[in-house]
Structure formats: C-alpha cells, structure tokens
Amino acid sequence: MASKRKLPNSSEKLPDAEIDPEILPNPGSEEAVEAGCLCPILDNRHGEGVGDDENGNRLFWYSSDCALHCADSAAAHSDLH
Numbered sequence: 001m002a003s004k005r006k007l008p009n010s011s012e013k014l015p016d017a018e019i020d021p022e023i024l025p026n027p028g029s030e031e032a033v034e035a036g037c038l039c040p041i042l043d044n045r046h047g048e049g050v051g052d053d054e055n056g057n058r059l060f061w062y063s064s065d066c067a068l069h070c071a072d073s074a075a076a077h078s079d080l081h
Contacts (some may be wrong), residue, residue, distance in 0.1 A: 027060040027069050038066040 025031035027039035029047025040061045044050065049058040062069050 024069060026058075027062055027066070032068060035068055036066075037068045038063045039069055 025035065025037070026044065026047035026049065027037060028041040028044030029037075032039065032047065033041065040063065043061045049060050051059055053059055064070050
C-alpha cells in the first residue's frame with residue numbers, strides 16, 4: 001500500500017551503480033525506477049510529486065515494498081516471505 005510522505009526534491013542525475021542514500025532520485029522518476037524503485041510512477045507524476053506541503057516540501061506517494069525509498073519497510077516485508 002502506498003503512503004504519502006515528503007522527500008526533498010532531487011534534481012541531480014545519479015549513475016545507475018551509485019545511489020547516494022542522502023540524495024535519492026524522486027519516487028516514480030525514471031532514475032529511481034532504473035535504480036529499482038517500486039513507488040507509484042503515475043501517482044508521483046514521473047517524479048514530479050503530488051504537490052507541496054505547507055512548508056513548500058514536495059510530497060510523494062511511496063510503496064512500502066520499495067527498497068530504494070522505504071528500505072526498512074521493504075526489509076521487514078522480505079523477512080515475512
């Protein structure tokens with residue numbers, strides 16, 4: 001199930017083999033999907049996000065199965081299988 005959380009915008013393109021956990025590509029973006037992102041692509045408007053919160057931070061939908069953006073949750077799910 002997807003949940004709505006905020007993540008700072010990341011406009012930097014990262015090489016496929018080097019994903020810095022401090023600067024992740026936006027959920028649903030082409031770069032994120034190439035790196036293994038399982039977050040909703042269309043709901044996140046291909047990495048553009050779903051709007052901004054009251055502080056101007058971009059909001060995204062996340063998949064709890066996404067090891068790139070929800071590593072702790074994805075690891076917990078893999079332990080259940």
